[in-house]
Amino acid sequence: MPKSSRPRATRTAKPAPKAAPKRAPSKSAAARPPSAEPTPAALDRLFGAHFTDRIRKVEAALAASGFDALLVTSGTPYTYFADDQDATHKVTPHFAHWAPLAGPHHLLRLQSGRKPLLVRVAPEDYWYERVTLGKPFWSHRFDLREVGDIEKAFSLCRCDGRVAFITDNLADARLRGFAGDAVNPPALLARLDWDRSTKSDYEVACLTEATRRAAKGHLAAKASFEEGGSELDIHHAYLTAVGCTEAELPYPTIIAHDEKAAILHYTGKRTTRRGKVLLIDAGASYLGYGADITRTYVGRGAHSVFRNLLAGMEKLQRELCERVVPGLAYVDLHRQAHLLIGQLLHESGVLAVSGEEALAEGLTRAFFPHGLGHFLGLQVHDVAGRQQAPAGGSVMPPPEFPHLRTTRIIEPGQVFTIEPGLYFIAMLLRDLQSGPKRKLVDWKLVAELSACGGIRIEDNVLVTATGHRNLTRPYLP
Numbered sequence: 018m019p020k021s022s023r024p025r026a027t028r029t030a031k032p033a034p035k036a037a038p039k040r041a042p043s044k045s046a047a048a049r050p051p052s053a054e055p056t057p058a059a060l061d062r063l064f065g066a067h068f069t070d071r072i073r074k075v076e077a078a079l080a081a082s083g084f085d086a087l088l089v090t091s092g093t094p095y096t097y098f099a100d101d102q103d104a105t106h107k108v109t110p111h112f113a114h115w116a117p118l119a120g121p122h123h124l125l126r127l128q129s130g131r132k133p134l135l136v137r138v139a140p141e142d143y144w145y146e147r148v149t150l151g152k153p154f155w156s157h158r159f160d161l162r163e164v165g166d167i168e169k170a171f172s173l174c175r176c177d178g179r180v181a182f183i184t185d186n187l188a189d190a191r192l193r194g195f196a197g198d199a200v201n202p203p204a205l206l207a208r209l210d211w212d213r214s215t216k217s218d219y220e221v222a223c224l225t226e227a228t229r230r231a232a233k234g235h236l237a238a239k240a241s242f243e244e245g246g247s248e249l250d251i252h253h254a255y256l257t258a259v260g261c262t263e264a265e266l267p268y269p270t271i272i273a274h275d276e277k278a279a280i281l282h283y284t285g286k287r288t289t290r291r292g293k294v295l296l297i298d299a300g301a302s303y304l305g306y307g308a309d310i311t312r313t314y315v316g317r318g319a320h321s322v323f324r325n326l327l328a329g330m331e332k333l334q335r336e337l338c339e340r341v342v343p344g345l346a347y348v349d350l351h352r353q354a355h356l357l358i359g360q361l362l363h364e365s366g367v368l369a370v371s372g373e374e375a376l377a378e379g380l381t382r383a384f385f386p387h388g389l390g391h392f393l394g395l396q397v398h399d400v401a402g403r404q405q406a407p408a409g410g411s412v413m414p415p416p417e418f419p420h421l422r423t424t425r426i427i428e429p430g431q432v433f434t435i436e437p438g439l440y441f442i443a444m445l446l447r448d449l450q451s452g453p454k455r456k457l458v459d460w461k462l463v464a465e466l467s468a469c470g471g472i473r474i475e476d477n478v479l480v481t482a483t484g485h486r487n488l489t490r491p492y493l494p
């Protein structure tokens with residue numbers, strides 16, 4: 018970040034020791050983040066273990082929920098109403114968990130003791146390119162067939178026994194004769210969702226590569242901001258650096274100058290230049306897995322208190338990441354974030370009361386109205402963040418934090434975001450200003466800071482057996 022001299026200082030504090038022997042300790046070599054995409058050989062090896070694990074887990078899930086086989090579709094295209102245009106197709110996550118194969122209508126059949134059957138539907142159609150599959154690293158794990166139409170795919174997948182069907186098209190499933198309780202059975206889905214919340218090494222490698230790509234975009238976006246680029250300029254700089262189209266991103270970029278940073282999911286792209294603040298929340302995808310990263314920068318002329326708030330948020334975000342350890346309840350970490358933000362608001366003169374009091378009085382919720390983070394994987398807001406057990410059920414967040422998506426105990430293999438935020442949102446401040454606690458806030462200062470919008474800093478964190486690994490920081494300060 019521009020304002021923080023600290024990370025730069027630590028980096029320059031250890032100059033490349035010329036005297037160091039060539040045989041660097043293997044520990045540091047292992048800790049060094051990859052600087053390129055994984056090779057096909059590495060992907061094959063990682064995917065092999067992921068695949069074996071998937072088979073073991075789906076067999077257990079089928080047995081536990083009383084099914085003999087599972088059919089999964091890659092999904093149905095969505096055609097806009099009264100139109101002939103389709104929305105960008107997003108493969109169902111249940112299918113994507115098995116193979117990084119894009120496109121609708123593919124079918125996967127999973128049956129105990131049999132090689133998984135994957136039927137790729139690739140019709141010959143002169144309106145569209147028919148991409149040749151070739152031999153991607155994952156294909157030899159499957160009994161892979163290619164057909165020209167959907168009916169052939171279903172007939173190839175026919176099998177005996179009780180078959181569960183995971184599909185986004187309920188009407189079609191009914192027409193094909195699937196019994197109601199065999200379509201998306203909740204008990205089976207719960208087990209599969211639960212499994213998805215523990216990432217395999219293959220998935221971690223994919224998330225790492227997604228992060229590496231997103232970081233390139235963020236560095237380019239920062240440079241564009243420093244050159245006075247508009248929101249639209251910064252968006253284009255981001256895409257160019259990542260090397261993808263907007264449709265290939267895991268979610269639309271949030272690129273906000275100044276007051277627009279107070280809109281959590283702002284997707285406008287203004288063409289006015291020279292913002293004083295930039296909040297950019299943008300990711301990248303790799304083999305279906307997405308990174309989700311946010312940075313906030315200040316430029317020349319930004320309010321000095323806002324500058325201090327940003328430095329404080331940067332510090333507390335790193336502190337919260339450092340606290341990630343197996344066994345801790347994510348809700349507790351979220352509460353600690355509120356306490357730290359309350360302290361920061363007090364130190365900078367926005368709140369007249371201490372962090373503890375600000376938390377107890379509910380004041381921090383007006384400034385930090387979203388959860389500290391969410392699970393991350395095939396979906397940006399990945400499944401099972403509130404799931405109680407493999408068989409299902411959910412743990413709701415405490416009533417004072419209804420938007421928190423993660424109520425689980427932190428466990429090895431989870432990947433989630435840590436993204437504290439601090440905003441000046443008129444809609445939320447209005448209630449505070451008209452209520453009995455209005456005297457606890459410096460409203461003149463709040464009015465000045467409102468022009469700066471807000472701050473969010475977001476990293477992607479993997480939980481390890483003994484602590485955590487920040488996937489983002491090695492690539493992006």
Ligand SMILES: [Mn+2]
Binds near residue numbers: 309391434436475
């Ligand atoms: Mn996020």
